[in-house]
Amino acid sequence: xxxxxxxxxxxxxxxxxxxxxxxxxxxxxxxxxxxxxxxxxxxxxxxxxxxxxxxxxxxxxxxxxxxxxxxxxxxxxxxxxxxxxxxxxxxxxxxxxxxxxxxxxxxxxxxxxxxxxxxxxxxxxxxxxxxxxxxxxxxxxxxxxxxxxxxxxxxxxxxxxxxxxxxxxxxxxxxxxxxxxxxxxxxxxxxxxxxxxxxxxxxxxxxxxxxxxxxxxxxxxxxxxxxxxxxxxxxxxxxxxxxxxxxxxx
Numbered sequence: 703x704x705x706x707x708x709x710x711x712x713x714x715x716x717x718x719x720x721x722x723x724x725x726x727x728x729x730x731x732x733x734x735x736x737x738x739x740x741x742x743x744x745x746x747x748x749x750x751x752x753x754x755x756x757x758x759x760x761x762x763x764x765x766x767x768x769x770x771x772x773x774x775x776x777x778x779x780x781x782x783x784x785x786x787x788x789x790x791x792x793x794x795x796x797x798x799x800x801x802x803x804x805x806x807x808x809x810x811x812x813x814x815x816x817x818x819x820x821x822x823x824x825x826x827x828x829x830x831x832x833x834x835x836x837x838x839x840x841x842x843x844x845x846x847x848x849x850x851x852x853x854x855x856x857x858x859x860x861x862x863x864x865x866x867x868x869x870x871x872x873x874x875x876x877x878x879x880x881x882x883x884x885x886x887x888x889x890x891x892x893x894x895x896x897x898x899x900x901x902x903x904x905x906x907x908x909x910x911x912x913x914x915x916x917x918x919x920x921x922x923x924x925x926x927x928x929x930x931x932x933x934x935x936x937x938x939x940x941x942x943x944x945x946x947x948x949x950x951x952x
Contacts, residue, residue, distance in 0.1 A: 827856065827919050827928040830949045834933040836941035841894045841901070847939035850908050853901040854946040856889050856919065863898025865890035868922065871902050873915035875935065880904070880915070910937040917946055
């Protein structure tokens, strides 16, 4: 029987082939782990520098200004004059019976005849003739003299009260600035006076000041619609409400 050499096999070639496969397997495993780590990093932080396609940057949210409450009091509105139609000339006999009175909204100030006065600054609103005027507190009779404030209306070209007009007030009273430095409100928020009124509450007692407070109209972007109007206050219970009206001229 012939002798065979069973140990004579191509083992070195097999070992080299197995080594190559092991190395390739290790490289694939390490690459897989790196890819998984890369995907996890991008998933956790899509804006990471590892992400070749980061999501677009969202625009900043629009922030709208909100009215600043004054002294925790609901801002009051302004009154609107009721247009009266010109009577037509008719031959009507004088009535013999007295008609019952009809309720009409009161007016804070008696308007004087006005002549158009163009604003030198070119602002669309100017101070109405007869403003400012100081009267007694009629909005809060239960407070009487224990209150000090400003109220008024803004009228358009047709003479109608403008609702939603932004009004701001600032300055110094009794040596201290108004709350927040500047107070802002809208016309139409003080119904105790009538439709279309604004109101600012300044304190719980009359205080005298001389041109240290101002008031101004703004548009929705915060740009001035009138000049700053400086006004006085009085240490007088019959003058603790300052009425300031504006009118549109163009």
